Structure formats: C-alpha cells, structure tokens
Amino acid sequence: MSQRIKIKALLESTQTDIDVTVKGWVRTFRNNQFIALNDGSTNNNIQVVVDFENTDPALLKRITTGAAISVFGLLVASLGKGQTVEVKAKTIEILGDSDPEKYPLQPKKHSLEFLREIAHLRFRTNTFGAIFRVRNSLAFAIHQFFQEKGFVYLHTPIITASDAEGAGETFHVTNFDLDNVPKADGGEVDFKQDFFGRATNLTVSGQLEGELGAMALSDIYTFGPTFRAENSNTTRHLAEFWMIEPEMAFADIVDNMDTAEALLKYVIAYALDKNKDDIEFLTQRLLDEEKQKPQNERSEMSLTEKLQFCLANDFERLTYTEAIEILKESTPNKKKKFQYPVEGWGTDLQSEHERYLVEKLFKKPVILTDYPKEIKSFYMRQNEDGKTVAAMDILFPGIGEIVGGSQREERLDKLEERMDDLGIPKDELWWYLDTRRFGACPHAGFGLGFERLVLFVTGMGNIRDVIPFPRFPKNAEF
Amino acid sequence: MSQRIKIKALLESTQTDIDVTVKGWVRTFRNNQFIALNDGSTNNNIQVVVDFENTDPALLKRITTGAAISVFGLLVASLGKGQTVEVKAKTIEILGDSDPEKYPLQPKKHSLEFLREIAHLRFRTNTFGAIFRVRNSLAFAIHQFFQEKGFVYLHTPIITASDAEGAGETFHVTNFDLDNVPKADGGEVDFKQDFFGRATNLTVSGQLEGELGAMALSDIYTFGPTFRAENSNTTRHLAEFWMIEPEMAFADIVDNMDTAEALLKYVIAYALDKNKDDIEFLTQRLLDEEKQKPQNERSEMSLTEKLQFCLANDFERLTYTEAIEILKESTPNKKKKFQYPVEGWGTDLQSEHERYLVEKLFKKPVILTDYPKEIKSFYMRQNEDGKTVAAMDILFPGIGEIVGGSQREERLDKLEERMDDLGIPKDELWWYLDTRRFGACPHAGFGLGFERLVLFVTGMGNIRDVIPFPRFPKNAEF
Numbered sequence: 009m010s011q012r013i014k015i016k017a018l019l020e021s022t023q024t025d026i027d028v029t030v031k032g033w034v035r036t037f038r039n040n041q042f043i044a045l046n047d048g049s050t051n052n053n054i055q056v057v058v059d060f061e062n063t064d065p066a067l068l069k070r071i072t073t074g075a076a077i078s079v080f081g082l083l084v085a086s087l088g089k090g091q092t093v094e095v096k097a098k099t100i101e102i103l104g105d106s107d108p109e110k111y112p113l114q115p116k117k118h119s120l121e122f123l124r125e126i127a128h129l130r131f132r133t134n135t136f137g138a139i140f141r142v143r144n145s146l147a148f149a150i151h152q153f154f155q156e157k158g159f160v161y162l163h164t165p166i167i168t169a170s171d172a173e174g175a176g177e178t179f180h181v182t183n184f185d186l187d188n189v190p191k192a193d194g195g196e197v198d199f200k201q202d203f204f205g206r207a208t209n210l211t212v213s214g215q216l217e218g219e220l221g222a223m224a225l226s227d228i229y230t231f232g233p234t235f236r237a238e239n240s241n242t243t244r245h246l247a248e249f250w251m252i253e254p255e256m257a258f259a260d261i262v263d264n265m266d267t268a269e270a271l272l273k274y275v276i277a278y279a280l281d282k283n284k285d286d287i288e289f290l291t292q293r294l295l296d297e298e299k300q301k302p303q304n305e306r307s308e309m310s311l312t313e314k315l316q317f318c319l320a321n322d323f324e325r326l327t328y329t330e331a332i333e334i335l336k337e338s339t340p341n342k343k344k345k346f347q348y349p350v351e352g353w354g355t356d357l358q359s360e361h362e363r364y365l366v367e368k369l370f371k372k373p374v375i376l377t378d379y380p381k382e383i384k385s386f387y388m389r390q391n392e393d394g395k396t397v398a399a400m401d402i403l404f405p406g407i408g409e410i411v412g413g414s415q416r417e418e419r420l421d422k423l424e425e426r427m428d429d430l431g432i433p434k435d436e437l438w439w440y441l442d443t444r445r446f447g448a449c450p451h452a453g454f455g456l457g458f459e460r461l462v463l464f465v466t467g468m469g470n471i472r473d474v475i476p477f478p479r480f481p482k483n484a485e486f
Numbered sequence: 487m488s489q490r491i492k493i494k495a496l497l498e499s500t501q502t503d504i505d506v507t508v509k510g511w512v513r514t515f516r517n518n519q520f521i522a523l524n525d526g527s528t529n530n531n532i533q534v535v536v537d538f539e540n541t542d543p544a545l546l547k548r549i550t551t552g553a554a555i556s557v558f559g560l561l562v563a564s565l566g567k568g569q570t571v572e573v574k575a576k577t578i579e580i581l582g583d584s585d586p587e588k589y590p591l592q593p594k595k596h597s598l599e600f601l602r603e604i605a606h607l608r609f610r611t612n613t614f615g616a617i618f619r620v621r622n623s624l625a626f627a628i629h630q631f632f633q634e635k636g637f638v639y640l641h642t643p644i645i646t647a648s649d650a651e652g653a654g655e656t657f658h659v660t661n662f663d664l665d666n667v668p669k670a671d672g673g674e675v676d677f678k679q680d681f682f683g684r685a686t687n688l689t690v691s692g693q694l695e696g697e698l699g700a701m702a703l704s705d706i707y708t709f710g711p712t713f714r715a716e717n718s719n720t721t722r723h724l725a726e727f728w729m730i731e732p733e734m735a736f737a738d739i740v741d742n743m744d745t746a747e748a749l750l751k752y753v754i755a756y757a758l759d760k761n762k763d764d765i766e767f768l769t770q771r772l773l774d775e776e777k778q779k780p781q782n783e784r785s786e787m788s789l790t791e792k793l794q795f796c797l798a799n800d801f802e803r804l805t806y807t808e809a810i811e812i813l814k815e816s817t818p819n820k821k822k823k824f825q826y827p828v829e830g831w832g833t834d835l836q837s838e839h840e841r842y843l844v845e846k847l848f849k850k851p852v853i854l855t856d857y858p859k860e861i862k863s864f865y866m867r868q869n870e871d872g873k874t875v876a877a878m879d880i881l882f883p884g885i886g887e888i889v890g891g892s893q894r895e896e897r898l899d900k901l902e903e904r905m906d907d908l909g910i911p912k913d914e915l916w917w918y919l920d921t922r923r924f925g926a927c928p929h930a931g932f933g934l935g936f937e938r939l940v941l942f943v944t945g946m947g948n949i950r951d952v953i954p955f956p957r958f959p960k961n962a963e964f
Contacts, residue, residue, distance in 0.1 A: 012736055014636060014704065031736045033702070033925045047735075048703030049636055076927035078736075103736075104896065104926030111924050128695075128917040129924070131702030140703065144638040151629050158492060158527055160622040165955045166644070166711045167657070167688075167726055169962040179645070179659050179681070181688065183715040186658060186667050186675045197664045203657070203715055203725065205960035210645075210659065217606075217955060217964060224511070224609030225526030225618065226492065233644045233710065237661040237681055247681065248645055257525075258490060258509045258556075258581075418582065439606040439964050446589050446607070447511045448582030449554035477643045477695060482683035484647040486695060486917050 010080070016049035021093060024085050030054060030095055031078045031103070033132060036115045037071045043097075045079065048131070051138050051285045055086060055094040067100060073115045074106030074132070120473055127477055128486055135293060138286035139474055142279050143462045149278035150231060150252055150458075153271050159227040159254060164214030166233065169206050170436050177237040178209035179247075210235035215253050215453060216387075216440050219416065222255040222451055223443045229254040231458075239481050243470040244408065246459060248479040255453035261389075261398040261415040264452035265375050268402055268411050269323050271456070272373070276315050279465050287312060287465070294467040311467035314405065323373040323402065329353065331376055334369065335361050356383045359408055366403045374403045386426045388414040400454070407464050413454020420444040488558070494527035499571060502563050508532060508573055509556045509581070511610060514593045515549045521575075523557065526609070529616050529763045533564065533572040545578060551593045552584030552610070598951055605955055605964055613771060616764035617952055620757050621940045627756035628709060628730055628936075631749050637705040637732060642692030644711065647684050648914050655715040656687035657725075688713035693731050693931060694865075694918050697894065700733040700929055701921045707732040709936075717959050721948040722886065724937060726957040733931035739867075739876040739893040742930035743853050746880055746889050747801050749934070750851070754793050757943050765790060765943075772945040789945040792883065801851040801880065807831065809854055812847070813839050834861045837886055844881045852881045864904045866892040878932070885942050891932020898922040 012029045013021075032047030032054075040060040044053040056079050060068060071077065078101040086094040112126050113133065123130040130136040151161065167181050183203040184190065192198035199207045214230040221228040230253040237247065254271075256263060280287060291311040298306040309317060326334075335341055335350040335357075348358045357376075366374050378396040381388070388397035402411035417423040423444055427434055434441060462474040472478040477486045490507045491499075510525030510532075518538040522531035534557050538546060549555065556579040564572040590604050591611065601608040608614040629639065645659050661681040662668065670676035677685045692708040699706040708731040715725065732749075734741060758765060769789040776784040787795060804812075813819055813828040813835075826836045835854075844852050856874040859866070866875035880889035895901045901922055905912055912919060940952040950956035955964040 016636065031927070032704075048638070048705075074925045076735075076925040103928065104922075104924070106924040128698040128920060129702075131699055132925075137702065140638060140640065140699070144633075144640075147639050147641075148629055148633050151626055155622075155626050158494065160526070160618060161625050162618065162622075162954055163711075163728055165726065165957060165962070165964065167713075167957050167962055168964075177661065179661055180664060181657050181659060182664065183655065183657055184664065186660065186662065186664075186685075189664050189667060203717075203959060204957070204962035206962060207664075208962050220606040220964070221609055221618070221954065224607075224615065226510075227526075233641075235645075239681075248643065250641055257554075442606060444582075446582070446584040447552045447554040447610075449509070450581065476640055476699065479643060479645050479682070481681060484643070484645055484682035484684060484686050486643065486646075486698070 012078075014049040015045065015047045015052070015054045018054055018083065018095075019050065019052055019091070019093065021083060024083050024093060026083050027080065027098075028083045028095060029078065029080050030056070032076070034071055034073055034075045034077060034106070036073060040068055043071060043077075043079075045077070046132075046137070048137055051134055051141070051289050052091075055088060055091055056081065056100075057094055057096050058100065059097065063100070067102065070102045070105055071100070072106050072108045072111070074111045074113060075102060076104035076106075077102055120470065124472055124478070131476075134289060136473075138283075138289050139462070139466050139468065140476065141286050142283050142290070142466050143474060145279045145282045146275050146461060146465060147231070147458070149275040150271070152278070153274045154227075154229045154254065157227065159229045160221065160225045162214075162218060162221045162225075162228040162230055163232065164211070164217040164230050166211050167204070167208050168211050169204065169208050170216075178212055179235050179237045181208045181210055212236060213251070213253065213455065215255065215455065216437070218253050218255040218453065219443060219451065220439065222257045222453070223447065223449070226257045227254070241481060243472075244460070246471055246475065246478055246480055249471075249475065250458040252456040252458060253453060255451065257449055257451045259415075259452045260450055261377060261400055261452055264413050264415060264454055265325065265377070265400055268400075268413065268454050268456070269375070272402070272411075272461070273319050275461070276465060277319055280312075280315055280319075287315070290466050290468075314467075315465065318373060321372050323375050324370040325375045325377065327378040328357075328376055328380065328396070329378065331357065331361075331365060335364065338364060338369075340364060354380050354382065362403045362408055366405050371405075373405070376401050376403065381426075384414070386430050386432055387416050387423070389417045390422055390426070398452075404460070404464050407460050409457075410460045410464065411454050411456050413452065415450065415452040418444060418448040418450055420448070490556075492527040493523065493525045493530070493532045496532055496561065496573075497528065497530055497569070497571065499561060502561050502571060504561050505558065505576075506561045506573060507556065507558050508534070510554070512549055512551055512553045512555060512584075514551060518546055521549060521555075521557075523555070524615070526615055529612055529619070529767050530569075533566060533569055534559065534578075535572055535574050536578065537575065541578070545580065548580045548583055549578070550584050550586045550589070552589045552591060553580060554582040554584075555580055598948065602950055602956070609954075612767060614951075616761070616767050617940070617944050617946065618954065619764050620761050620768070620944050621952060623757045623760045624753050624939060624943060625709070625936070627753040628749070630756070631752045632705075632707045632732065635705065637707045638699065638703045640692075640696060640699045640703075640706040640708055641710065642689070642695040642708050644689050645682070645686050646689050647682065647686050648694075656690055657713050657715045659686045659688055690714060691729070691731065691933060693733065693933065694915070696731050696733040696931065697929065698917065698921060700735045700931070701925065701927070704735045705732070719959055721950075722938070724949055724953065724956055724958060727949075727953065728936035730934040730936060731931060733929065735927055735929045737893075737930040738928055739855060739878055739930055742891050742893060742932055743803065743855070743878055746878075746891065746932050746934070747853070750880070750889075750939075751797050753939070754943060755797055758790075758793055758797075765793070768944050768946075792945075793943065796851060799850050801853050802848040803853045803855065805856040806835075806854055806858065806874070807856065809835065809839075809843060813842065816842060816847075818842060832858050832860065840881045840886055844883050849883075851883070854879050854881065859904075862892070864908050864910055865894050865901070867895045868900055868904070876930075882938070882942050885938050887935075888938045888942065889932050889934050891930065893928065893930040896922060896926040896928055898926070
C-alpha cells in the first residue's frame with residue numbers, strides 16, 4: 009500500500025501509471041463500475057473504475073453514496089470526459105458504510121433549507137464544500153494581508169462587563185443557577201456573587217479594546233466572534249458572527265478607506281486564485297438558480313464577473329451629503345418608488361437607497377463618508393462643520409453594508425462631551441478615556457462583517473448558509 | 487513632509503541622509519536632547535536627537551514619557567552605542583500629551599501584578615510589546631502551517647446547547663432578564679422563552695463539531711475562544727482562552743502525534759525567526775528574573791536555548807503504562823518525595839509526576855499515549871487491550887499539558903456503549919452519532935491551548951500575562 013494522496017493532488021498529477029492510495033466518500037456509483045470519490049480537498053471528484061466482474065458482489069453492494077472507502081489502484085490517463093486521470097481499482101476497502109435507505113443526502117439536488125436542517129452533513133455537498141473552502145481562503149487571506157503590513161493580531165475579550173458602546177442587545181453570561189438567581193438585600197440581582205463579580209455579557213465589538221492595542225503597537229486587528237441578541241430573522245443577520253476589526257494609529261479616514269478597499273480587493277483576488285474551481289462551481293450554481301427568476305430580476309454579471317469587476321475598479325467614494333442630493337433628485341424618488349422617500353438631510357439611509365446607489369447608479373462598491381453625527385456612534389471623530397463625523401461605510405452590491413468604520417475622536421474634551429450628550433457612563437470606560445489622556449493620536453479603524461464578505465464571494469443568498477452552524481432566534485442546534 | 491515610516495523599517499534601513507517622518511510614543515527623554523521613540527513595530531526604539539538650543543522650551547517640556555509625537559528629520563548614521571541610525575529632528579509635533587504627574591507608566595520597572603491592573607496601558611512596555619508580537623506570530627504561524635497542509639479553517643459555534651462532552655463547568659448564555667427569569671408551569675426555568683428556545687452555554691471545545699467538518703473536508707482546524715467557569719485562581723488557567731483543534735479524517739494516533747509535533751516545531755521556529763529581538767529581550771528578562779532565585783531553582787537553559795532545544799530534538803514518546811513503571815521506580819517515589827505517591831496503574835498523573843518525566847528525566851517534551859479509558863473522554867478510541875484508549879498528551883517543560891488529543895472512536899457500537907457507561911445522552915448528540923452511521927472512518931485530532939504555547943515561547947510565568955485582557959474569577963475588567 010502506498011501513502012494516501014489527496015484527490016486535489018491526484019487530479020493535478022502529471023505522473024500516471026503509478027500505484028496510488030486514495031480515500032474519501034462515495035458521491036455516486038454508476039453501473040457497478042464508476043465511483044465518483046470526493047475527499048473534500050477539492051470540489052472535483054476522482055473517478056475510480058471498478059473491475060466489477062472480479063469484485064465480490066457483497067462488496068459492490070456496500071459502495072453506496074456516503075460510504076467512506078479506501079482504494080488502492082493504478083492512476084491512469086482517463087478516456088472519459090471531464091477528467092484527465094482516473095484510478096483503476098486493485099483493491100477497495102469499505103471503511104464506513106452508509107445505508108442508502110437511511111442516508112439523508114441522496115445523490116440529487118436538495119434544497120438549501122433542507123440542508124440547513126442537516127448542517128452536520130451538508131459539508132458533504134458540492135455547494136457547501138465549495139462555500140467552506142472559500143470561507144477558509146478568505147479567512148487566511150485576511151490574516152496574510154495584515155501580517156504583510158505589520159499589523160498585530162489581537163485577541164480582544166469575548167466576555168465583557170461593558171456594553172457602553174450601545175451597539176445592540178447583548179447576551180448575558182453568568183454561572184448563576186437560573187432557577188435560583190441570588191438577590192441582594194434590596195431585592196436586585198446580586199452580581200457580586202456571579203463568576204466575575206459583576207454583570208457580564210458577550211461582546212458586540214472588540215473595537216474599544218482594539219484601540220488600546222493600537223495606542224502602543226500602532227496597527228492591530230482582531231478577528232473573532234461577536235454577538236447580537238436581536239430578534240432578527242433575516243438573510244443578513246446572525247446572533248453569532250465573526251468580525252475583523254483593524255485599528256491604526258496615526259491614520260485618518262482616508263487611510264482607513266484605502267486600507268479597507270485594499271483589504272477587500274486582496275482577499276477577493278486571493279480566493280479567485282486559490283479557489284478557482286469552487287468559484288466556478290458557485291458561479292454556475294447561481295446561474296442555474298437565477299434561471300428560475302424572470303429575466304429582469306437576473307444579475308447582469310455572473311458571480312465571477314462581479315468579483316473581477318470589483319477588483320478592476322476603484323470603489324466610488326462620496327459623502328453622505330452628496331448621496332442625499334443624488335437620491336433626492338433620483339428617478340425612483342421623484343416617481344415615489346422608494347418606500348421611504350428621501351426628503352432631506354439627517355436621516356439614515358435605507359437599504360433601498362443603498363441598493364439604488366450601488367446597484368443602479370454606480371454599479372460598484374460605494375464608500376459613503378461623513379454621516380450626520382446623530383446617527384453614528386459616540387467615538388467617531390467630529391468634523392469641523394459641527395454636524396458630521398468622519399465615518400465611512402462600504403456598501404457592496406447585493407449585500408449592503410459590509411464595512412463600517414471611522415476616524416476616532418482622539419480629543420478628550422470632544423469625546424467626553426459626546427458621551428455626556430448620549431448618556432454613556434464615563435466611569436465604566438475609564439480605560440478607554442485614558443488613551444485620550446496619555447499620548448493620544450489621530451487613529452482610525454473599521455469593522456468588516458466576515459459572513460457578509462463570504463456571502464458576496466460565494467454568491468449565496470442567505471447568511472445562514474455561509475457559517476458552519478448558524479445561530480439565530482430559536483436555533484442553537486449542533 | 488514625507489510619509490511616515492515605521493521604526494522597524496527605519497532601523498533596518500540601509501539608506502541614510504534622507505528625510506524621514508517617524509511617529510510614536512516617547513519612552514524616555516534624556517538631557518533635553520535624546521528621545522527614545524517607540525511605535526510598537528519593534529521592541530527597539532529609534533533615537534531622535536533634538537536640537538534643544540533651537541527648540542521652543544515650551545515644546546521641550548511636553549516631550550514626556552508616554553506622549554505621542556511626530557518627528558520630521560534627517561536619518562543619519564548614529565555615533566551612539568546600540569543603534570546604527572538615528573533621526574536628527576528638524577520639526578517635532580506633539581500629537582498627544584502625557585502628563586508625567588499622572589501617567590501610570592513611569593520610565594522604571596513596574597511589577598507584572600501592577601501592570602495587570604493597567605492592562606490597557608501595558609502594551610506600551612517592552613515586555614508586553616514583545617509578548618503580544620510573539621503571540622501574533624504564533625497565531626499566524628498556526629494558520630500558515632495548516633494552510634500549507636490543505637486544512638480548512640472551520641469556525642465552530644461559540645454558543646452551544648450541548649455540554650455533553652462534560653469537559654468542565656460552562657457559562658450560561660441567556661437573554662433573560664436575570665431579575666425575573668420566566669418559569670414554566672412546573673416551576674422550572676422556561677427555556678422555551680429564551681433566545682434560542684433552549685438552555686445554551688459557552689463552548690468548552692469545538693471538537694465534536696470539528697469532526698463533522700473533517701468527515702467531509704478531510705482535514706480541518708479550529709482556532710477560537712473556549713470557556714471554563716471553573717473557580718481556578720492559578721497561573722495556568724483562564725476562564726476565557728483560545729484553542730486550536732485540528733481534526734483529520736483517515737488518520738490514526740501516530741499521524742496525530744506527528745502532526746502535533748510538527749506544528750509545535752513549525753510555530754516555534756517561525757517565532758524565533760520573525761521575533762528575534764523580542765525573544766532576545768524576553769530571554770534577558772527571564773535571566774534577570776531568575777537572578778532573584780537561589781542557584782538550584784534557576785533554569786539550566788536560557789529561553790532561547792530551550793526553544794532551540796525543542797526544535798532540535800524528537801519529542802519522547804511513551805505509553806502511560808511505561809510512564810507509570812518509570813515513576814514507580816523513580817528516586818523521588820522511592821524516597822517518598824512525591825506528594826501523591828505512584829503506587830499502581832489506573833490513576834491520573836499529577837503535575838509533579840509530569841514534571842519529573844519532562845524536566846528531570848527526559849529533559850524535553852514528552853508525548854504520553856494510551857491512557858486508561860476511565861480517566862479519558864468518551865469519544866477516544868478504545869484499544870484492543872480493553873483497558874486503554876488511543877489518547878495522547880503532550881507535556882512541555884514548565885508548562886505541563888500543552889496538547890491533548892486522541893484517535894476518535896469511529897465504531898458506532900463501541901461509542902454508544904461508552905456513552906451509556908458514562909450516562910452521556912445519545913439523543914442530544916444525534917448529529918455526532920450520525921457521522922458514525924454514515925461513512926465513518928478512522929480519524930484523530932487534538933487540542934492545543936494557545937496561551938500555554940505563548941507562555942512557553944515567551945518564558946512568562948503567569949497565563950494572565952500572555953492574553954491581552956485576562957478573564958478569571960472576579961475579574962472582567964476592560
């Protein structure tokens with residue numbers, strides 16, 4: 009027996025007529041003769057040719073969809089279409105059976121909804137194999153991008169005592185017996201008795217802690233899970249998701265935009281290069297899916313074209329104020345086609361407005377900057393106009409906001425004023441304010457929603473399909 | 487003004503007599519003339535020479551430890567010791583003051599305990615700058631190692647409904663108002679009303695979900711936070727820590743040991759290469775620390791020597807049974823020097839026994855295998871002897887267990903038998919058992935405690951000093 013070779017390597021082999029050992033899971037078995045075998049190293053299967061006339065029929069019966077097998081045989085040039093090599097089996101060993109009557113994954117097309125119910129097995133489909141290999145490449149490319157630039161990967165805490173940012177509803181973390189929560193003399197929950205001696209929750213963002221690192225190490229980034237206890241049952245929201253949050257000392261909002269745009273292009277280019285077969289498969293999948301739709305609802309570009317277009321073009325940069333002017337004068341606004349008419353300056357943009365700018369008008373990623381301070385967070389740097397902050401959001405076609413960031417308010421008096429305005433407790437954030445007391449400097453950062461990035465690059469429509477085991481209201485299975 | 491250059495690049499510059507802009511934080515300012523400036527890109531400072539006779543005294547007064555400054559000047563060859571280049575300042579701008587009366591970090595040695603209280607500022611010290619740059623390199627090297635081998639990085643869930651592994655006490659996750667937890671008719675907590683519609687907790691391990699991925703993608707790894715609600719106030723335990731958990735299909739316990747040993751050597755070599763200055767600094771720090779100790783308690787090898795020794799030598803591999811024999815016959819056991827005498831086969835090894843094997847006997851990392859099944863988890867593969875399981879633990883000098891792993895029990899009947907024995911609910915783990923029902927195959931994996939690795943490579947003594955914001959009983963500050 010030779011050492012096992014992964015199928016990706018076998019299919020790329022330039023050598024033939026050598027003995028090989030290949031292991032994987034049977035996708036299909038045609039005519040008692042042709043096994044399509046996959047081991048997850050690539051979207052492509054290797055064809056194993058079985059000499060069925062000289063194989064024990066009892067063994068043949070066990071070669072079923074889903075079974076794990078080990079094949080020893082000769083790697084030969086293939087005469088069949090669609091493959092350059094195949095394995096002529098000499099011996100086949102069944103490692104693990106898969107009863108075809110019971111195996112939930114049949115060799116046919118299953119709905120994404122059904123596959124979500126069996127998320128423990130969906131990795132074994134072409135679609136999810138491709139998605140999770142692409143997700144892997146994007147994650148690594150993010151690390152590589154920042155490492156090349158000298159950023160320090162910082163693990164900010166998951167359990168925190170501060171929800172001062174007010175970024176959304178948080179999950180409580182406790183080791184109280186929920187049946188019997190200890191009360192203090194006044195009748196209120198006695199958090200002093202809890203594990204951390206105070207009320208704690210799951211983080212909604214590592215940014216504030218990230219800034220502490222940047223104020224010493226210059227450039228840092230986080231890449232970790234974040235949480236929202238929001239009752240959102242949409243195709244864009246998860247209760248648990250991964251976020252990347254770089255923070256750069258001595259950087260302004262323009263550096264911030266440049267870094268974010270460079271990052272997005274870098275990781276998309278990386279996936280296009282490393283996951284060519286996966287992205288081709290996903291492109292075809294999307295074309296097939298869109299054939300079900302009326303002509304006018306189909307995408308103008310295929311997935312691959314959309315990704316390449318994104319690399320080849322500068323993102324459109326404009327201010328919130330300019331965007332409002334454009335939207336006010338736009339045809340859908342004048343024809344009252346927007347659900348939320350754009351009347352004036354100051355309100356937040358709705359998804360329909362963002363889509364108009366990104367998908368109809370500019371037809372490419374858009375960076376909006378300098379939003380009204382009222383609709384943005386307390387830590388964003390106030391502009392000279394007294395009305396706006398140096399915020400930036402990147403909007404992607406089909407996705408909406410993929411990046412949100414800003415230059416940070418480094419001036420202690422301005423920051424405290426804004427915290428007072430918004431009722432944010434300064435004593436809880438003493439450590440955050442310390443960075444403005446000692447050696448403050450201009451700095452900027454952003455948050456990139458990792459699953460939204462994976463959605464964009466895979467062309468999938470539901471965020472629950474791009475994370476292995478999605479968490480959402482009433483669901484924590486697996 | 488030229489574009490800012492980071493200090494690491496400046497110090498490596500082969501060009502001199504060019505104008506540069508450098509930004510960072512003042513470490514010290516001597517004789518109104520020499521600024522030691524650091525920007526976190528390296529442990530080393532650049533010396534900025536101030537023409538104090540032609541500089542506004544008001545500005546000079548603001549050049550204090552901790553202040554953020556921007557310097558424009560000429561990069562010249564240095565005449566001073568310990569540096570090859572320095573910057574002759576033409577203009578200095580104060581970006582952020584640091585009142586020397588109030589700044590908690592004085593230009594002197596602070597205790598690690600004190601610095602833990604001001605973890606938001608400790609990044610600005612030489613020791614913690616070095617630690618977190620080394621930590622960064624180790625994290626990236628882990629990714630690079632697995633990517634080179636075709637492993638898929640898998641994000642397993644942080645919030646889970648199963649604590650079936652029984653790996654330790656878990657934190658509850660809930661969005662109940664703890665003041666008023668809803669009760670069902672029978673008086674018990676009505677988890678149906680909770681966010682996920684059931685009781686949920688923070689993960690103690692991503693292994694079980696990782697196996698689901700490996701049963702389709704062949705080789706996966708996780709790298710994420712894990713949690714233990716254990717009331718351990720030790721230098722080796724955290725309530726929140728990061729873990730790496732690879733899982734490999736078609737792999738046995740020997741493949742598992744080989745992969746773990748290769749991984750550890752790869753990442754240590756990577757850090758030695760990328761963080762030469764940091765590790766030299768930490769080596770010196772440890773030497774200085776050990777000078778306080780009596781001669782016989784000092785390490786035989788310096789930190790750098792210990793790391794290099796680890797690379798140059800095969801880890802010692804032996805079975806639990808062999809280890810027990812050795813320990814029984816050992817001098818400390820015979821002389822009753824062990825707190826827990828080693829009398830027979832079957833009990834778990836104590837830290838003192840592990841230390842004897844690793845630090846006194848073999849003087850290098852040790853891999854112990856084939857433990858009694860009673861002291862190991864239900865999912866470990868049962869050996870033919872009926873008594874042991876194919877477990878493996880890697881023990882490191884000064885650290886103890888750094889890796890724990892095993893070949894997994896892929897045989898459904900054996901697995902179910904063991905779950906029954908231990909009272910582990912099979913219905914809760916239906917999805918885990920499915921992987922043994924459909925296309926099971928031999929597979930193996932391990933968990934590497936990331937902070938213990940960082941401890942080893944930095945030579946630090948307390949795990950709270952190698953994670954940015956440690957979480958432990960009664961502490962969730964920052």
